[in-house]
Amino acid sequence: MSASSPRTPVPVEDARIAPKPGLRRFHQARWDEPLIFELTSPGERGVGVPVTDLPVPALPAGLARAEAPRLPEMSQPHVLRHYMRLSQETLGVDLNVDVGQGTCTMKYSPKVNDSFVRDPRIASLHPLQDEGTVQGVLEILYRLEGLLKEISGMDRVSLQPASGSSAIYANVSMIRAYHASRGEGELRDEIITTQFSHPTNAAAPKTAGYRVITLMPDADGYPDIEALRAAVGPRTAALLITNPEDTGIFNPRIEEFVRLVHEVGGLCCYDQANANGILGITRARDAGFDLCHFNLHKTFSTPHMCGGPAAGASAVTSALEPFLPRPTIEFDGSRYYVDDDRPESIGKIRPFYGVVSNLVRAYAWIMALGAQGLRDVAETSVLNNNYLISKVLEIKGVSLPYARGRRRVEQARYSWEKLNADTGIHSEQIGYRVADFGTHYWTSHHPYLVPEPMTLEPTESYSQADLDEYARILAEVAREAYEEPETVRTAPHNGPIHSMRDASLEDPGTWAVTWRAYRRKLA
Amino acid sequence: MGHPYIPNSDPEIRKRMLAAVGAASVEEFYADIPDAIRLHRPLDLPAPLRSEAELVRHMDRLLSRNKPAELSFLGAGCYQHHLPAVVEEIANRSEFLTAYAGEPYEDHGRFQALWEYQSLMGELLELDVVNVPTYDGFQAAGTALRMAGRVTGRRRLLVVGPVDPDKVSKIVDFVRPDHDVEVLDGTHDGWQVADLVVGADVAAVYIEAPNYHGVLDAALPTLAERAHAVGALFVVGCNPISLGAVASPASYGADIVCGDIQPLGIPMSFGGGNAGFIATRDEERLVREFPSRLFGVVPTVVEGEYGFGDVFYDRTSFALREEGKEWVGTASALNGIMAGVYLALMGPRGMREIGETILALTAYARERLAAVPSVTVPNASSVSFADFVVRFTGSRTAAEINTLLLERGIQGGKVLSDTDALFCVTEVHAREDVDRLAAVLEEIAK
Incomplete structure (x- = not known):
């Protein structure tokens, strides 16, 4: 419009921005991106490599590569663009109100902590460098052990396990070494766990050669103490138990559980995957446990990285210290050093010292919070959970089985049994539809003891407005299930792709784990 | 507040x-x-x-109390390589960094990137099945051996050395309930891999290419035949960055191939960068034994669109708790995505060039150091990749030599004994770096 044109007044309502609707009109990136092999353009390359005029030695017969690997040939911008698009088709925590991934403690991972591990003074360190050149990182590991000792009440902590499950296995190995050292290794061949503990509490002992006894919940959802009484005996090596369990219910008889196992000479091992709500409130040592482990990628904020690298920490009382994975990190008053001379150690769990980048992040996170901050983490996550429970239970078709009238700790396992009976819609289908509003949703581990389960864990990272939004999404999907079930049944609608036809994944004739397999079987 | x-x-x-x-x-x-x-x-x-x-x-x-080495010759399971900027860019993408366990719909990109990692590794390894990465190369070896044990139903495992003693420690702890491990290492008694007899009670023969001392053993194909002759599986641990130039273990008969992907574009991070792979042929008897997640590609209801999901889920502990194979959980997915980006950038030519560069530089370094008085290089007649043993025959121990090197701005190799150290060169080294090391050793190796 030129300056000289007559001005027509714009009605205010044409300039005013209406408030946002209660539900986000979300659509995820949908790039319809080809497989990387379809992007090959012979002659292109993505990065140069130093070449040398030194002679290449002749390899022994049969050990020289005959045919070049059939990798794609792509220029650098094309590789970058492809993976940028894939990243946009991934819903990370930084983008969403991630309270739907229960048991996983999806919390904010502070960006500043990433800067420490990208620093070459961490990233470029070789683990076997002269100790005098790595005093800083050794001090971080030593200090992190000290922090976790206080948080758990235990006497020593190994930071070597690569994950929570890896830490559970390390703990089982230490349990075996402990009993073997007392001449009871053969006798004690049973490990007891509970149904609402993470599957690895059953799977790792089985892998380690133990007979696994699983305690089912009683009518109120607590692990059945009568079943424990019946299970313990001279063959009991240990109890592996989570508390609160994946239902968010704290087992108030935990001291009695520990006592019953100790009375028969067994050890008690605490899976602290669900520690987020009890930091600074109650500790493994105070409840009498001999071992415990933390998932540093859950409770201690290290990012989940599409499924790892994670980091685990195995903590033990002094009775089990000799069996810790080697090496340990020690301090002699002036310098930090690696102690690999530990004859009773179970040996190595992982190369070198653990997932050091995540150990550095976890250290920085604890240092930014301190004792009061950790307590705020716990209390806020519990407050958030109970607030969300009150919102969710207003929704038609959902219930919170077990321990009626009792509060939950940091998460809750709900059931859509009624909604399913009313509408035929399953919990998984609700999850696919929830993603249409820009967030995650998770059912539960198998088997589904709670029918049509949903597990929500709103950590300390979410505000009241965030929780209200999540509850509104669930309410809307439940409404759809009752009023327009086809919308739910055909979800997702706003995601990167549509419903998969995935029966082929179970058939050896059609499953394709690689492009090679696809070409051979299906192209 | x-x-x-x-x-x-x-x-x-x-x-x-x-x-x-x-x-x-x-x-x-x-x-x-x-x-x-x-x-x-x-x-x-x-x-x-x-x-x-x-x-x-x-x-x-x-x-500030950490000093990355200016010039380092350390390898031994954690390798210095050039990290392409695009790999770091993708690894730092907030979506990948903070995603976890979403469904294949809202996390489509994560599933595709991991399936592509499996596929790119499959091309490199010439095998049709590759897992979503496990924790590290130690775990990969332990699981590969238990897989072989479950396939054959036999107890005895032969581990043909030299293998990193730390890795042996992990393997022994991990396979203990089901297997007896026999470590055969001819490093010190002149025994040769070609002499090995494999008994009919053996579940698997495990060997590495290159081995802990960097040697590519000429008897690898022979050993594969001996294992197969008695119905044992041949399990080979390898360094994937060698495979553009070195034959894939599958090509000389490996049934299960495993190792660590840290060399493929992942920072060392004081040993935090390790991540493991396991690969097999596409046979149900092998696939059913994987504990890890295996993603597969499938069509969607829209023509030309595809998605990804778990293959044969009912073998995992997620599905079956203790009745699944070992266990599955959070492992090393982002390292897999990084390795995938690395392989895509490198392409067939890049992988061949880097393999040849490292082979050539390793040969040069061994020859150059062998010419230093009071220094010998064992395994002289064999070809080595990246790692190689250096022996100090003068009065100074390997540890003392390392101290003197450090005073001169050089981080020496991993000390193996009083006389031996494991040195390593990769494409980040130039010929001049090796010459500088040799010149300093001429001064101090007495």
């Missing part, structure tokens, strides 16, 4: 939330925790560094 990481930690907000749920205080939520096990005092932790500036200053003080 609330903490910056915790929106609802502000006292006023907290009051409002408590009122909304009808609770007098947060204590109500902890009613099930017996008083006897409550911690009735604050945790005894250092005062918090509540401002980002203070935290950075604290961490910088610690990091």
